[in-house]
Amino acid sequence: MNRAFNFSAGPAALPTEVLEIAQREMLDYQGRGLSVMEMSHRSDEFIAIAATAEADFRELLGVSDDYAVLFMQGGATAQFAAVPLNLLGDRSSADYVNTGAWAKKAIGEAKRYGKANVVASSEASNFDRVPARDEWRLDPSAAYVHITSNETIGGVQFHDIPDVGAVPLVADMSSDLLSRPLDVSRFGVIYSGAQKNIGPAGILVAVVRRDLLGRARADTPSVLDYKLTADNESMYNTPPTYAWYLSGLVFKWLKAQGGLAAMDACNRRKADKLYRAIDTSNFYKCPVVREYRSLMNVTFTLADGALDKAFLAGAEARALLNLKGHRSVGGMRASLYNAVPEAAVDALIEYMGSFEAEHT
Numbered sequence: 001m002n003r004a005f006n007f008s009a010g011p012a013a014l015p016t017e018v019l020e021i022a023q024r025e026m027l028d029y030q031g032r033g034l035s036v037m038e039m040s041h042r043s044d045e046f047i048a049i050a051a052t053a054e055a056d057f058r059e060l061l062g063v064s065d066d067y068a069v070l071f072m073q074g075g076a077t078a079q080f081a082a083v084p085l086n087l088l089g090d091r092s093s094a095d096y097v098n099t100g101a102w103a104k105k106a107i108g109e110a111k112r113y114g115k116a117n118v119v120a121s122s123e124a125s126n127f128d129r130v131p132a133r134d135e136w137r138l139d140p141s142a143a144y145v146h147i148t149s150n151e152t153i154g155g156v157q158f159h160d161i162p163d164v165g166a167v168p169l170v171a172d173m174s175s176d177l178l179s180r181p182l183d184v185s186r187f188g189v190i191y192s193g194a195q196k197n198i199g200p201a202g203i204l205v206a207v208v209r210r211d212l213l214g215r216a217r218a219d220t221p222s223v224l225d226y227k228l229t230a231d232n233e234s235m236y237n238t239p240p241t242y243a244w245y246l247s248g249l250v251f252k253w254l255k256a257q258g259g260l261a262a263m264d265a266c267n268r269r270k271a272d273k274l275y276r277a278i279d280t281s282n283f284y285k286c287p288v289v290r291e292y293r294s295l296m297n298v299t300f301t302l303a304d305g306a307l308d309k310a311f312l313a314g315a316e317a318r319a320l321l322n323l324k325g326h327r328s329v330g331g332m333r334a335s336l337y338n339a340v341p342e343a344a345v346d347a348l349i350e351y352m353g354s355f356e357a358e359h360t
């Protein structure tokens with residue numbers, strides 16, 4: 001078997017053990033004579049798969065019964081609309097913190113449905129940080145405050161949960177949910193596309209405080225309505241069954257690794273050693289202010305951008321894949337999600353050292 005080290009930002013690396021189980025169960029799921037892909041979502045087998053996935057997710061993250069866990073479609077992009085549609089209610093506006101490309105997309109979409117106030121932004125410094133909390137101009141009458149806990153493109157991450165008072169805090173956690181323990185009770189809504197730390201693309205998990213259910217605008221599309229989704233156990237329409245099943249296998253894998261505290265320790269080790277390698281060289285540079293650097297997406301540039309192509313080609317030759325930065329910002333990006341082993345980071349650091357020595 002030939003498995004490369006995959007630093008893709010998403011869809012991203014999945015644990016090999018998970019793919020092996022899926023492979024074994026592909027044609028004949030637990031002696032039923034059919035694939036999970038071929039089952040009715042109303043079958044006893046699939047309902048058990050779905051319920052186990054939800055129970056494991058709740059256990060991993062410590063989600064109480066005060067919250068509904070919803071499995072939805074349309075990715076985080078659909079949530080950029082679902083959040084204002086479900087939460088604006090009779091309030092005239094919501095507050096947004098602009099930390100980069102994904103926050104901007106959330107703001108743009110929210111503006112289609114109501115007033116989205118940008119209460120803080122790091123755009124002036126090229127999104128190199130999270131704006132300091134004491135600079136946020138929050139409106140106490142806003143329907144909610146929206147943050148992007150990890151900017152996948154810029155490599156900027158919240159390392160603390162901001163205090164926003166009584167207004168519900170909503171977080172797009174598409175690229176860091178399940179990478180570390182989390183105090184869910186601090187949030188009104190958390191949502192995350194699956195294709196980083198949860199499973200394959202095609203499914204999204206939303207954690208919604210139950211008192212926020214039932215406030216959707218009358219013209220909210222049914223598939224985006226949180227209450228309708230909760231009342232129908234995420235099966236108002238046909239769910240992405242296979243992605244749900246694979247996500248469930250990832251949750252089991254995470255539990256077997258020791259849960260989120262163990263993942264956090266490993267993720268910190270991986271990111272720390274890569275940032276150290278960058279900071280101790282005169283050749284590589286990280287554009288993000290130290291205290292806001294992402295543990296999930298490490299962005300860096302080479303001293304000479306003309307060498308980018310050679311760097312990527314050399315990396316590929318060593319089976320270090322998908323290190324190219326997002327097309328909107330250039331440079332390099334190494335995504336170090338849960339399923340990226342420490343050995344991948346060690347191999348990358350070694351390669352970076354030899355490339356530097358060759359070109360200085």
Ligand SMILES: Cc1ncc(COP(=O)(O)O)c(C=O)c1O
Binds near residue numbers: 151153
């Ligand atoms: C932080 C963040 N938000 C939103 C999205 C959009 O997700 P999707 O393409 O699944 O709608 C992404 C995708 O990479 C992301 O990283």
